[in-house]
Amino acid sequence: MIERWESDDPFDARLARSATGLLASFNQEGVLTAADVHVATRAAALAGEERDEVRLAVALAVRAVRHGSVCVDLAALRETEETLPWPAADGWLEAVADSPLAAQSLVQVEDGLLYLDRYHREEGQVRHDLLARLASPRPVADEALLEASAARLFPGEGYAEQRAAALAASRQSTTVLTGGPGTGKTTTVAGLLALLTEQSPTPLRVALTAPTGKAAARLQEAVEGAQLAPQFTDADRARLNGLTASTLHRLLGWRPGSSTRFKHHRTNRLPHDVIVVDETSMVSLTMMARLLEAVRPEARLILVGDPDQLASVEAGAVLSDLVAGLAVRSPDAVAALRTTHRFGGAIGALAAALRDGDADAALDVLKSDDPAVELVDPADETRTAEVERELVRHAVALHEAALAGDAERCVRMLDESRLLCAHRDGPWGVAHWNRQVERGLAETTGEPLGIGWGHEWYPGRPVLVTANDYGLGLFNGDTGVTYQDAGGDLRVAIAGGATYAPSRLGDIETLHAMTVHKSQGSQARSVTVLLPPDDSPLLTRELFYTAVTRAQERVRIVGTPDAVTAAITHRAQRASGLRQRLGHD
Ligand SMILES: Nc1ncnc2c1ncn2[C@@H]1O[C@H](COP(=O)(O)OP(=O)(O)OP(=O)(O)O)[C@@H](O)[C@H]1O
Numbered sequence: 064m065i066e067r068w069e070s071d072d073p074f075d076a077r078l079a080r081s082a083t084g085l086l087a088s089f090n091q092e093g094v095l096t097a098a099d100v101h102v103a104t105r106a107a108a109l110a111g112e113e114r115d116e117v118r119l120a121v122a123l124a125v126r127a128v129r130h131g132s133v134c135v136d137l138a139a140l141r142e143t144e145e146t147l148p149w150p151a152a153d154g155w156l157e158a159v160a161d162s163p164l165a166a167q168s169l170v171q172v173e174d175g176l177l178y179l180d181r182y183h184r185e186e187g188q189v190r191h192d193l194l195a196r197l198a199s200p201r202p203v204a205d206e207a208l209l210e211a212s213a214a215r216l217f218p219g220e221g222y223a224e225q226r227a228a229a230l231a232a233s234r235q236s237t238t239v240l241t242g243g244p245g246t247g248k249t250t251t252v253a254g255l256l257a258l259l260t261e262q263s264p265t266p267l268r269v270a271l272t273a274p275t276g277k278a279a280a281r282l283q284e285a286v287e288g289a290q291l292a293p294q295f296t297d298a299d300r301a302r303l304n305g306l307t308a309s310t311l312h313r314l315l316g317w318r319p320g321s322s323t324r325f326k327h328h329r330t331n332r333l334p335h336d337v338i339v340v341d342e343t344s345m346v347s348l349t350m351m352a353r354l355l356e357a358v359r360p361e362a363r364l365i366l367v368g369d370p371d372q373l374a375s376v377e378a379g380a381v382l383s384d385l386v387a388g389l390a391v392r393s394p395d396a397v398a399a400l401r402t403t404h405r406f407g408g409a410i411g412a413l414a415a416a417l418r419d420g421d422a423d424a425a426l427d428v429l430k431s432d433d434p435a436v437e438l439v440d441p442a443d444e445t446r447t448a449e450v451e452r453e454l455v456r457h458a459v460a461l462h463e464a465a466l467a468g469d470a471e472r473c474v475r476m477l478d479e480s481r482l483l484c485a486h487r488d489g490p491w492g493v494a495h496w497n498r499q500v501e502r503g504l505a506e507t508t509g510e511p512l513g514i515g516w517g518h519e520w521y522p523g524r525p526v527l528v529t530a531n532d533y534g535l536g537l538f539n540g541d542t543g544v545t546y547q548d549a550g551g552d553l554r555v556a557i558a559g560g561a562t563y564a565p566s567r568l569g570d571i572e573t574l575h576a577m578t579v580h581k582s583q584g585s586q587a588r589s590v591t592v593l594l595p596p597d598d599s600p601l602l603t604r605e606l607f608y609t610a611v612t613r614a615q616e617r618v619r620i621v622g623t624p625d626a627v628t629a630a631i632t633h634r635a636q637r638a639s640g641l642r643q644r645l646g647h648d
Pocket residue numbers: 221222225242243244245246247248249250251285404405
């Protein structure tokens with residue numbers, strides 16, 4: 064199925080009035096937007112290319128990036144919807160490869176895939192840097208000490224999987240450490256850092272990093288927590304003392320005015336000896352390219368993440384590509400953790416069923432009596448009203464804590480309950496549910512709270528930061544709560560950060576509800592997931608898995624069994640060539 068936009072509005076900005084030929088047809092069908100059409104038309108005009116089918120191919124490559132793909136597989140795309148007015152299959156890709164657009168390096172064709180030049184270059188660079196790292200000499204280890212310390216830090220059968228992963232990562236310079244939630248990834252990282260710091264005669268410079276501020280804060284907290292385990296000695300803790308985590312943007316050194324170029328790069332590498340990247344599934348191809356070129360060849364790189372989660376917001380599916388590509392090229396570079404240590408049965412069993420694509424097993428878990436999971440039928444008005452009342456109760460409690468000026472409690476409460484939606488707009492979307500909860504809050508308190516009453520800022524308004532602001536020290540994904548201080552003024556307390564006057568915050572959204580995409584890298588005690596109808600193109604296994612695995616203790620799915628099955632059946636497919644390109648010379 065090709066995702067399309069739909070509109071009855073003849074003045075819709077996505078309609079390209081000046082388009083002709085195939086570009087016009089694919090625009091009117093809702094496949095291409097006006098922006099896709101204009102970029103392709105302009106590039107073709109600059110290169111002197113007039114063939115209709117080549118312009119269409121370029122527009123589809125532009126569209127692909129917009130949908131998170133790095134390139135487009137024209138042949139595969141044709142097959143997904145035969146009714147569209149496709150050009151003749153024979154010779155289509157060859158025509159693009161022979162075009163002046165390719166000769167002038169505006170587009171590239173490789174392995175049957177069509178790329179915009181930038182993404183082809185970035186993919187090639189990631190492949191090159193990674194293969195160079197894999198071919199570099201292995202770090203020298205004091206094997207006897209390594210084995211003895213690994214046995215101490217990862218004792219017995221219960222830690223066997225993690226011990227093997229940490230030993231592998233100690234003996235090589237690049238490791239991809241994968242595992243679902245609660246499989247002990249952070250515990251492994253903490254033990255591995257203890258092993259590495261013990262091996263080094265001089266203090267190691269260690270960077271802990273993640274794509275969002277929230278994920279970086281969680282990583283730091285978890286690594287600090289893991290060191291409290293009895294198998295860590297005071298000497299281990301002393302060597303690991305003072306580790307701090309930062310966002311990838313901050314680590315690489317952001318530069319004003321550019322989100323894709325940083326202070327550290329190939330000729331000004333990062334000084335660190337060990338770099339641990341958490342939540343790697345959220346790292347885009349562009350960021351992975353920037354990271355790999357900035358890491359010193361002799362530094363150790365550990366990429367940690369869950370390849371079954373949604374991929375990055377921007378183009379690429381780097382973690383799952385690395386796992387698949389390295390499985391062929393260099394299987395030892397991937398250390399997979401499979402045993403879950405955190406969840407009680409039900410959430411873990413549901414996550415496993417989703418990962419395996421087993422809809423029957425997922426529905427069995429959801430329909431079981433286990434209080435950790437629940438499936439709510441959207442047609443059951445009594446039950447959905449109860450769910451809504453529960454969401455409003457949480458908002459009212461947050462409002463009361465905020466009125467009492469208890470910023471710390473407000474921030475803690477934020478991670479107790481979370482409503483996740485697939486969509487931003489429409490009856491299943493974040494905007495609607497933010498309004499619904501605010502309406503309930505206003506009705507319960509009798510106060511005109513919320514945007515619907517012209518009061519955007521009110522005590523208890525939970526907020527999500529949606530863009531990095533280095534000046535203020537705020538990061539995309541940070542969360543916070545508005546509270547009333549002792550002087551009666553409103554302030555916003557950011558989790559793990561400072562407090563701010565609301566007027567200083569620019570890129571902010573209300574957080575009574577949140578998209579699953581934005582929830583990546585965070586968790587809450589109790590999670591409610593609103594599944595859209597089964598024909599929603601956003602409903603995919605990766606989205607559902609990501610939503611479910613945000614829950615620490617309880618997950619409630621509002622959706623029909625058909626929507627559950629549809630979610631598990633549809634894969635969030637992203638075209639990229641990295642996995643194939645890693646596999647061959
Ligand atoms: N081998 C083990 N035996 C028993 N408990 C363990 C083991 N490894 C980790 N744990 C515990 O399981 C929980 C999850 O571990 P950890 O935080 O390391 O997992 P994770 O994969 O990093 O989780 P997530 O990414 O979901 O935050 C922690 O409470 C940890 O102490």
